[in-house]
Amino acid sequence: MAGRDQDGSDQSIPDDGARSRADGEDVGETITNHSLREHGKEIAEDSEDSKHRSIRDMLDDEGKASVFVNRDLVEPDTIIDEERIVGRDEQLESVVSFLKPTLQGNRPPNMLLYGPAGTGKSLIIGAVTQQIIELCQSKGERFGVVDINCQPINTLDQAVFELVQTVAKDIGVDAGVPETGVSTKRKYRRLYELINEHYDSVIFIIDEIDLLVGRRASEEPAYSKLLYQLSRASNTNEIEGQVSVAALTNDPKFMENIDGRAESSFNPRDIYFPDYDANQLRQILDNRRDAFRDDGLSDDVLPLVSAFAAQSHGDARKAIDLFRGAGDLADECGDGEVREEHVRESQEEIDKDRSLKLIEGLTTQKKISLYATASVANFSNWSGSSVPSPVGFKVYQWVTDEIDADQMTRETYVKYVKELSTYGLISTSRKGRGRGGGMYMEFTFTGDPEAMMNRIVDDTRLGSIAEQEALLQSVVNAQLKEFHS
Numbered sequence: 384m385a386g387r388d389q390d391g392s393d394q395s396i397p398d399d400g401a402r403s404r405a406d407g408e409d410v411g412e413t414i415t416n417h418s419l420r421e422h423g424k425e426i427a428e429d430s431e432d433s434k435h436r437s438i439r440d441m442l443d444d445e446g447k448a449s450v451f452v453n454r455d456l457v458e459p460d461t462i463i464d465e466e467r468i469v470g471r472d473e474q475l476e477s478v479v480s481f482l483k484p485t486l487q488g489n490r491p492p493n494m495l496l497y498g499p500a501g502t503g504k505s506l507i508i509g510a511v512t513q514q515i516i517e518l519c520q521s522k523g524e525r526f527g528v529v530d531i532n533c534q535p536i537n538t539l540d541q542a543v544f545e546l547v548q549t550v551a552k553d554i555g556v557d558a559g560v561p562e563t564g565v566s567t568k569r570k571y572r573r574l575y576e577l578i579n580e581h582y583d584s585v586i587f588i589i590d591e592i593d594l595l596v597g598r599r600a601s602e603e604p605a606y607s608k609l610l611y612q613l614s615r616a617s618n619t620n621e622i623e624g625q626v627s628v629a630a631l632t633n634d635p636k637f638m639e640n641i642d643g644r645a646e647s648s649f650n651p652r653d654i655y656f657p658d659y660d661a662n663q664l665r666q667i668l669d670n671r672r673d674a675f676r677d678d679g680l681s682d683d684v685l686p687l688v689s690a691f692a693a694q695s696h697g698d699a700r701k702a703i704d705l706f707r708g709a710g711d712l713a714d715e716c717g718d719g720e721v722r723e724e725h726v727r728e729s730q731e732e733i734d735k736d737r738s739l740k741l742i743e744g745l746t747t748q749k750k751i752s753l754y755a756t757a758s759v760a761n762f763s764n765w766s767g768s769s770v771p772s773p774v775g776f777k778v779y780q781w782v783t784d785e786i787d788a789d790q791m792t793r794e795t796y797v798k799y800v801k802e803l804s805t806y807g808l809i810s811t812s813r814k815g816r817g818r819g820g821g822m823y824m825e826f827t828f829t830g831d832p833e834a835m836m837n838r839i840v841d842d843t844r845l846g847s848i849a850e851q852e853a854l855l856q857s858v859v860n861a862q863l864k865e866f867h868s
């Protein structure tokens with residue numbers, strides 16, 4: 384399997400010649416159930432003293448030193464130094480030039496930072512705003528950075544409350560409004576009050592903005608209302624200092640779905656974050672190499688981790704997770720050095736874990752929602768395999784009828800499927816059906832939808848549906864045809 388090869392260098396993943404951990408060095412003699420029982424008896428008969436010794440022995444046994452000397456550096460949320468940032472000069476320069484007016488007391492423009500997952504959007508805006516905070520502090524000015532992620536948030540009201548809480552936490556005061564039982568208007572008022580009391584100027588950073596859709600599909604999306612309110616708060620004097628809003632999204636078409644009124648008040652400067660090629664990923668990892676002991680990494684580890692990550696759409700977060708995972712595995716095995724086999728095994732674990740753990744933990748209704756959605760992606764005769772939510776919902780209704788299961792509303796179905804984007808199994812975007820046609824969500828699977836269907840079937844009573852594959856396929860395509868006509 385070859386990785387992306389933009390400059391002709393070899394980024395392919397070498398064949399798996401590595402031994403698995405189980406057939407590696409001495410793993411001890413095989414212990415049968417019988418010998419275990421016997422062994423257990425002996426232990427029970429042993430004195431407290433010997434038990435104590437063996438625990439102490441275990442605790443005292445330092446084994447081989449950890450491969451890490453600074454594991455924090457490969458934690459996804461660590462704020463890294465500027466020198467470790469790779470390949471984002473253009474984006475850094477744009478964000479700096481847009482936010483510079485703040486330092487002169489002028490209003491910076493709003494911004495839309497967009498691009499695939501793990502491409503440094505949060506990192507860049509975080510790095511620049513951090514410097515502005517420090518520069519403002521040195522001049523005795525207070526620059527507030529109010530940063531929220533919309534992934535776990537469902538409604539506008541929750542988003543405004545989250546903003547209040549974030550500000551209150553930053554300045555060390557009580558939120559001053561309850562989460563429920565008061566109007567959204569009152570929460571906005573409290574937000575503005577806190578900001579006016581404590582900051583001279585403020586930037587709102589709204590991550591994963593496109594996921595803040597709100598509950599009702601027929602209404603203006605919650606993100607549109609939020610952007611409208613925040614970006615006009617300065618013009619209406621609700622916030623006295625300078626205000627800027629930075630929205631972060633994976634959806635390149637985000638602006639197509641926002642309301643005209645919000646579009647004109649938000650009116651952002653765009654900054655695009657393309658995905659990384661294997662060389663950039665390698666450089667990103669190389670700049671964090673000091674997370675490991677000098678002799679803690681074998682030579683083939685860095686190229687292999689970056690080649691795997693380049694295959695996962697050039698996502699730096701995945702590269703860093705794999706780097707850390709391989710190190711953890713080497714530590715668990717007490718190997719003292721990260722080697723190719725740790726990377727491969729860790730990658731397998733990541734792949735297996737992601738979907739399996741997730742599916743195991745889902746409720747039946749969520750499994751049915753996922754199954755119906757995956758079947759649309761899998762059986763679609765239409766170009767592309769993205770799933771319009773109205774089609775996914777119709778197929779979900781068909782499946783629930785067939786297996787005689789409870790049926791949720793379309794809103795609940797959409798909410799369930801949207802949740803899966805948290806795990807990177809699905810990406811979501813909001814689409815319009817043209818003038819007067821309303822909005823809908825579109826789901827795209829990042830992995831193989833068929834593999835996902837098989838896993839769900841293993842685990843639920845959906846087996847009877849799987850046996851009617853041809854019928855399901857025709858239901859899917861009939862619904863798609865109706866939707867597209």
Ligand SMILES: Nc1ncnc2c1ncn2[C@@H]1O[C@H](COP(=O)(O)OP(=O)(O)OP(=O)(O)O)[C@@H](O)[C@H]1O
Pocket residue numbers: 458459460461463467468469470471498499500501502503504505506507590632633656667699700703
């Ligand atoms: N150019 C880079 N140089 C060094 N590290 C990077 C770079 N880009 C991303 N990273 C690291 O990758 C991880 C993910 O980056 P970040 O959170 O900024 O991505 P994002 O584009 O905001 O992703 P998402 O859309 O999923 O929120 C972080 O740990 C970050 O430090």
